[in-house]
Amino acid sequence: MNNQDDIILRTDNLTKRYGGVHALEEANFTLKKGEHVAIVGDNGAGKSTFVRQITGVEQPTSGDIFFEGKRVEFNSPLEAREAGIESVFQDLALCNDLDVPSNLFLGREELLFKFGPFSILDEKKMMRKAKEVLERTAIKIPNLSNHVGDMSGGQRQCVAISRSASFASKLIIMDEPTAALGVQETTQVENIIRGLKDQGVPLILISHNLRQVFNLVDKIWVFRRGRIVGEVIASETDGNEIVSMITGMQGGVHEKASYI
Amino acid sequence: MFKRENLPAEASIFAVFVGIAVLFEVLGWLFIGKSFLGNVQRLEIIILQVSIFGIIAVGVTQVIITSGIDLSGGAVLALSAMVAASFAQSVDAFAPIFPQFLGLPIIIPIAVGLAVGAACGWINGSITAYTGIPPFIATLGMLVTARAVAVIYTEGQPVYSLSDSFTVIGSGAWPVLVFFVVAVIFHLVLKHTVYGKHTYAIGSNEKAARVAGINVRRHKIMVYTIAGSLSGLAGVVMCARATIAQSGMGTMYELDAISAVVIGGTSLFGGRGRISGTVIGVCILGVITSGFTFLRIDFYYQEIVKGMIIVGAVMLDQRRQAKQRSRA
Structure with a gap:
């Protein structure tokens, strides 16, 4: 039994239905402080649905979410962010027509002067902070005032990840962070993730790349058809076991099945 | 050496503006033996003419940056002008709309005009934000409705005998000043x-x-409300300038405003654009209209050229977007 104090996030019977579609059924999930876990599963297994419930993008049909020991209900992504849950979405969620600082600080701008929606931005401070944040990731972006849309996929991904990693977050969720990246860029992103582990920031990683999952996380949660079908320690399992849990086929996996 | 990329986006639009003005100057000397730019009065008229739809264009720029559109500017201008004027009639007005409200301080008609515009904009924004009806349709509905309400408001009668203190805000350089101040404020905002x-x-x-x-919803409503208020302001300035309000005022102004915004480099795809570009776009339209009149070319030819310029501006924008997509 886990000590309650060690747990940063827990869901009890979390369920989401879209009309008649049972996208997520009674998911019981726990994440310890400083722990890095992966969520794996086939397309439509409910991984992204699960994430959307705990990040406030959607509200669950039933079930409870406990964050830092308290029951929470996030009505919007902003509320989740304010609680300390940061997410990097599959499609990056960057504004191509804005520069790097504007993207990093979108929705929580540094202000010189407060006046409701017409508050004046502190552009220098945001630029300075953006430089600091990106230096830590060792990603080279020549000019931070360029529009994000003019940058490479790797640079964009790093901006997206830096955004979530840079705001004293208590939990980071990454949905396929390296799916669209090249080898070098993937390595850089993985290094950022390892850095988070060293800093003790807990992480939920959604990935189809099982090799990456084994390289990066402590524990793997397997989803199938909207249900959690397995919770295994990464060092105590292997790819074939995970693949059979993902597919539901016992023993039907060839020992050399490709799972990345 | 300076590179083209280092120049502000407005530089190329400004170059077009100067080019067009110079072209008219040359054509003027060639065909009618007169200077186009040498006539100060003409330049004054240009800037006065464009100021009114320029005020609308400042609001439309913001709407288009959110990747929306506002087709209702001209009609909202007319409705705001009618309502504002009905509160601006002088004490000796013949057959006033509201005999009990004559000779009011000018702040009241101004506030009423802005409020009517804001209300129309708020409706545009709310429909767009909450119903999922595309802004093109929502504001097209407003275009038709506001114009009709402007007619019904006085049963088609114009509103005249506006008080002298009110008509001051449309006299002399006031419309230009209002346009300039509004443009600077929203550029900075x-x-x-x-x-x-x-x-x-x-x-x-x-x-x-x-x-x-x-x-996002609240923000969109705010943007459309600001655009509506600016159309209302344009209505106030226009009826003060004309010393009369008519329900047919500002017809097609929404198209001039949208044209100016697009010519000024604001992307119809949203996310890009600046008020400074719009101001130059407004001036380009003004120079074209004035230049054609100066060369005694028929009004309909002016419209053809304007139409081609707008399509050309959008084509350039599309090419720019495609280039960006291929890079990303």
């Missing part, structure tokens, strides 16, 4: 405030804006 940043963000990637915690 778009550039340096949270409102501006979120306006660009929504136009650039609405989903990302929502995920970042921006209340």
